[in-house]
Amino acid sequence: MRHGVIKRTSEAKYARTMHSADKKTVVSQPAFLRQNLAKKRASSLQTNIERDDDAPADIVRHLSTSLAAFELVIVPGLDGSARHHWQSRWQTLFHAGDISFSRANQEIWSKPHYKSWILTLVSTVKKSRKPVLLIGHSLGCLLIAHAVEQGLLPDTVVGALLVAPADVENGPEHDLSRVAAFSPVALSPLPFPALVVGSLNDPWLSVTRARMLARHWNASFVDAGRKGHIGNQSDLGYWLDGLMFLDRLAQTVLVETTGLRHPHKKTLQ
Template sequence: MNILLVPGLGNSGPDHWLSHWEKALPAPRAELGEWDDPYPENWIANLDAAVREAGRDVVIVAHSLGCATVAHWAKKGGRAVQAAMLVAPADVDSDAHVPPQARRFGPMPMEKLPFASMVVASTNDPYADIARSEAFAKAWGSRFVNLGALGHINADSALGSWPKGRALLLELARG
């Protein structure tokens, strides 16, 4: 299994679980560029290049705006991957939940993903209502995991290396 990490807006700082995973697994981080002012067409192209470079049996682990990028990439016929773990997808269709630069990624694709997937969400995520996260999971054909009140499941959630997340990733990869 080749894990490819796909951060969201701001590129997940050093205390983010994704950064811990990058060091511990080791797993490469997709270099999407324009971390604070992204454009979907660039992020989708850069994700495609990162998946190609990752090789076979790729499992994507995306966070926040990275989830919308994965959904757009899949809709545009992105190459086959084994699975995707989509953590705290940002609701790019909501003015109330995301900043303007994230709204560029709307509308959120709502088609079934062509690979196994899991959406992991929180009941008090400021970037997406839990019902909306569950709707993403249903539309994408993903298993839905509600973690309870963990905010945006980021560095502010104080998850460290997030062992529960790693266990969920292994469940997904095993099918």
């Protein structure tokens, strides 16, 4: 798979705009009418904010088609993925779209145990009945890399979306002791297509290191913009950009394994 950089596509293109009637300028209206209009505008804006947190139905339908051939295995990182984390929100989408998925559920998220975490990942993957796409975040990405280097993952794994890999050699000092067992970072090439998604202001991973990891892993690098660690603290909702990255990965796997693009022909734009 050739190295490349995929430019991020703004989630804003999926945002709903306010009703045109609410955008008109009001001139010479009595104070109470202006107040009522202001309340309506605020209500309309709040509605749009709430709707922006929902994944558009057309995206769910598209993903249902794009991902039908795969089982998705979600691999959270240090401290796990809370209910508002994009990984957890994606599970809701996958369930609604009747997409096969599972999750590597570790026993203790706050104190990662290297050996038991790898065994849990391998056990979860081996239960899958379809080709597997791994969706890793943070320390979960390092877990995948180590499992590959040790030859523990079955051939059923056909691709990986690696979001904000935790640089366990250069991350925040106050957390490095918790992830010391995962150091050094495994650098063996991945035997399947992969995307490494990096943020411009990630305290766990510089862009330089993200690009370096992508090269070693034989993966493509994706610029996600300024999203922090793209985790529990980033407040990304369903993270529509990430869904597009996942869709592109699925398309790449389909092309490389069959030589043919999926019948729906288009990736999410």
